[in-house]
Amino acid sequence: MSIALLLVDDERDTSESLKMFLDLKGFSVRLAFSGQEGVDAVREAVPDLVLLDLQMPGGMDGWQALKQMKQLAPNVRVAIVTGSVPDRGLEQLALQEGAIGIVTKPIRIDDLVPKIHELLKEGKP
């Protein structure tokens, strides 16, 4: 059975492109284009991994979405995706909020699949 991923990002082009790539690599990918859509998707079916962008318009940002996802499904694995330079503060905050790790933008697409596997292996919900 393929690994189920949920990509939450308001950037449609990037997300669709990424879905195309990850489908190609054998993942089962769902997309959500806002924090609310992401929460709804988790309520529908809990994926193996959520890749959650922090900066999203429309009322709910990544942190709020993360909180609600963890309330819905305490065991859901969520990795934070950010364009910021990750420092210790951000890392601590992410772990504290229940995320299993951080993916920094930009990421080389070839590095993405190993990174997903690494997160699933090391990250405990």
Added chain:
Amino acid sequence: MLKHYFLALAVTAATHFVLAIFVYLKGTRKPTNITYALYSLAISWWSSLEAFSIISHDEAAALFLWRLNHIGVIFITIFFVHFVVTLLDEPERLRKRRLILLSYLAGFCFLALDTTGLLIREVVPKFSFRHFINPGPAYFLFFCIWVGWAVYGLALLFKVYARSSGVRRNQLRYFCWSMLVAYAGGAPNFLPTFNIEIPILMPFGTYAIPAYAFFTAYAIVRYRLMDINLAFTRTAVFMAVYVLALGVPLLAALSLQPRLEQLLGPSWWVWLLIAYAALATAAHYANLYFQRFAENRLLAEQRRYQATLRRASDGMTRIRQLPRLLKLTAGILSRAVGLTHVSIYLQDGETKRYVQQVAKGKDGPSGGTSLELDDPLIKYLLVHKNAIVLEEFHIQRQQTEDPGLREVEVSLRHLGAALIIPSFIHDQLLGFVIMGTKRSGQIYTDDDIKVLMTLANQAALAIENARFYEAEKERQAEMFHTAQLASLGTMAGSMSHQINNRFHAESIITGTLRSVWNEADLSGVPDSIKQLVQKTIESLRKVEDDAIRGGDIAKTLLNFSKPGKMERIAFSEVVELAADLAQYRVKFDEIDYEPVLKNPLPPLNGNKNHLAEAFFNLIANAYDAIKKKEEEIKEGHLTLLPGQKYRGKLAISVTTATQNGATWLQAVVHDNGIGIKAEDLPRLFIPFFTTKATAEKGTGLGLYVIKRIVENHGGKIEVNSVSGEGTTFTILLPIIGGAT
């Protein structure tokens, strides 16, 4: 005739006695005052005793009184010369010491002779005198020495006068003339001794002696001859009024006694007494009136400008621009008081020197002069915290023989200062005002100095105000600038975030496209298409790489726009972080990169991100300078020696250094790049000054930001550069516990 003699001598005795007491009380320790008081006392002694000598009916008593009054005569000229000598300047005064001693010795010899018949042989009735002396064999010698001594003293006094200047010259002028009048009037008293009678001069000449006292009194009042001022005005007026009201009628009554007796009968003196009682009452009111009048006349000018100065000092604190305040103050002083020149000195905040800020009038110190903090004058002002009047300081200095005071006087004269008014805030000498002499020739009175000190204190407050205001303005400008930079930072932050996102999207899309093409089944497709696909995949890879790199650069900018806090950091981390950041711009494999860090390095208190930004900028600049030089060589603008090959070198050395007694962290960034032109060096740290073409990387902010960061950390940055050879930046940063 005898009555005139008696009266003149009595008035002389009285006036001189009062003069002696006053002068002595005003300066019980000053040699000038003491000798002058003794001189006046000698005159008083002589004149009072001679008054009785000449009217004495008893021969034996008369002889005794004559010998007694000659004690005063002997010492009149001795004290006089001694007094004049005290007015001399130091080296000359000391040279006259032996002469003075000799004169006192001679005086005591004559004193001894006075007890024998050698000086005064006998007393006989002479002319209208009941008893007058016949000289003994030594008298002629005595007379010659006495006259010689008087002439010598006068000559010396005129010499002092000729050499003097300013206020002192005015004092001495009155003094010289009054002495001359006194001696001209007094000397004829010797004539009857040698049986010579000059009709008019003889009785009336003696009046010249009290006239001299009035002259002197005037000089004292007008020019503060011995630091006596208003007290003497009162005495002088008092004496003038009572002598006129009571003395002149007495004189008249004595001359007209026979007529009065005829007219009023034997009880004529009763009428005289009644007249006297009336006159005495009138004199009391006249005295009050004239005193007020004299004071008003004498001090009118002073009171006028003192009022002006008070008004000025009240308005001072309202002026906020320092230069205007200083100019205004100097102008008011110069105009209102009528000064030859005035200049204001203020302490410089950085050098601590006292620098001339404003000057008015000629004869003042030359423009732009300054005094060091250890100047004797400054030290003196710091200790005494009071105004200095040059004339008084000079006299005081001569009498205390303190070598330190001499240096102070040299400073005073060098500045052309007749008066210095210091301005203190708490115990800090903020500055001082140098004032020349008054154009009127008048002296600075105690009242003047009081008003001027008030003005100076008021000015000190106003100056502090103005300085605070200026500093506040600067601070606000700085805050505005910081706010600008901060908003620039915020803008740069959100912009680089957006840019990063775009690069991210670009890399994902091209990356996806590339892998899709990569895994596409191309079987049965012509070779030419396969090659095309391969080319496309390669190009997509390049675009993807570029996007990743672009995103990283944007992220670096994002990092710098973060506000940071000061914390204990190790500088090695700063260098590593800076080098990491520089990876995106600097191809380290193309140059010799040599970081040498002393191990261990002391920790410092700072912001790692900001310091790394500064260091990153220095590394990037060095790299640009190397690239520029390579380019210049390639284009043939720079030629190397034959056989030489250019390779860029970037050396970083971090160690500790001691400067000004404190230990600093010293970071040196050296490159062998293109260097900086000498004319560009001074402008290097000015924001938006750049030597790089706009199309190249320069924003013109790099070095400015570096300097700001270094200075925010309490550090310093220096640059050394030889055009075409290379550049060295040296940064000094305070370390924890590095200050002594």
